Amino acid sequence: MKITILGTGGGARAHSAKLLELGHKVIVGTRDVQTTLARTEPDVMGTPPYRDFLAEHPRVTLMTFGEAAAAADEVVINGIDGHNAVAALSAIADQxxxxxxxxxxxxxxxxxQPVHPWPTPWGIMPKLEPCDTDSLAEQIQRALPRTRVVKSFVTQEQTTVVDPASIAGGDHTMFVAGDDLDAKDQATSLLQAYGWSDILDLGPLVSARGMEMYAHIHSAIGFALGYQFGGHFGLKVVR
Ligand SMILES: NC(=O)c1ccc[n+]([C@@H]2O[C@H](COP(=O)([O-])OP(=O)(O)OC[C@H]3O[C@@H](n4cnc5c(N)ncnc54)[C@H](OP(=O)(O)O)[C@@H]3O)[C@@H](O)[C@H]2O)c1
Structure with missing residues (x-):
């Protein structure tokens, strides 16, 4: 299948590499191809320049966000920075x-500038916006009513999402939420291809609120385990 990943960050790279390994044709979207290829320094998170990743994965096709979205057979993964995602996706709603x-x-x-900051090993914890009474996924779905949005992957490092067996032999839980059952089935199939067996359907897209808010406890668990950012651990719903 031709699968598109919108984004050149660390998470998007994990999906790109795994999807290539699974035999898919991988198309990656970026704001401006030449600008992305011209970067020679790691970003603020220490992620190496994209040209290095491309040199190691020459079968990835890099295009603009719009071209990449249009090129997908059906499935597109959104790996655009959360704060800028609605605007960037709205601009390519037709594709x-x-x-x-x-x-x-x-x-x-x-x-x-929070009144009560949460100090982290690298600064102040970012704020979730929207939060509680709305979610990024719902904002995207409202902005793109002709697209079928599924929230998933977000409760883990993306390196873990594409390799669940690397933790407890894969005995941990992944979530999906969305209003379109067929779209959710497709996300579930992709997760199964990645190796997930415990995939919990949280129902409609409104459940994305909880999945996104989980980011704070994910960070807290990571800090408790000694990671500066993220961490290599799983979340298991025991029942
Ligand atoms: N990395 C993970 O393991 C992980 C886990 C869970 C959730 N998340 C969340 O998933 C999202 C993506 O994470 P990531 O680590 O893969 O990548 P990221 O570094 O957060 O985002 C990189 C992407 O965002 C795009 N971008 C940045 N500013 C933009 C703007 N103003 N307008 C349009 N696009 C913009 C960049 O475009 P260019 O390609 O043009 O530079 C790039 O493709 C984030 O919200 C992150 O918090 C990440």
Missing amino acids: LQGKVLIDYGVPYLYAH
């Missing part, structure tokens, strides 16, 4: 018409 959009974005607002 995403009819597609299944699996969103793993966290709507972090990095530049904020």
Whole structure:
């Protein structure tokens, strides 16, 4: 299948590499191809320049966000920075018409001045916006009514999402939520191809609120386990 990943960040790279391994044709979207290829320094998170990744994965096709969305057979993964995702996706709504959009974005607002800051090993914890009474996934679905949005992957590091067996032999839980059952089935099939067996359907897209808010406890668990950011651990719903 031709699967598109919108984004060149660390998470998007994990999906790109795994999907190539699974035999798919992988198309990656970026704002501006030449600008992305011209970068020679790691980003603020220490992620190496995209040209290095491309040199190691020459079968990836890099296009603009719009071209990449249009090129997908059906499934598009959204790996655009959460705070900028609605605007970027709205601009390519026509190219995403009819597609299944699996969103793993966290709507972090990095530049904020909280009254009661949460100090982290690298600064102040970003703020979730929206939060509680709305979610990024719902905002995307409202902005793109002709696209079938599924929220998934977001409760894990994407390196874990594409390799669940690397933790407890894969005995942990992944979630999906969305209003379109067929779209959710497609996201579930992709997760099964990645190796997930415990996939819990949280029902309609409104459940994305909880999945996105989980980002804070994921960070807290990571800090408790000694990770600066993220962490290599799983979440198991025992029942
Ligand atoms: N990495 C993970 O394991 C992980 C896990 C769970 C959730 N998440 C969440 O998933 C999202 C993506 O994470 P990531 O680590 O894969 O990548 P990221 O570094 O957060 O985002 C990189 C992508 O965002 C795009 N971008 C940045 N600013 C933009 C703007 N103003 N307008 C349009 N596009 C913009 C970049 O475009 P260019 O390609 O043009 O530079 C790039 O493709 C984030 O919300 C993150 O919090 C990540």
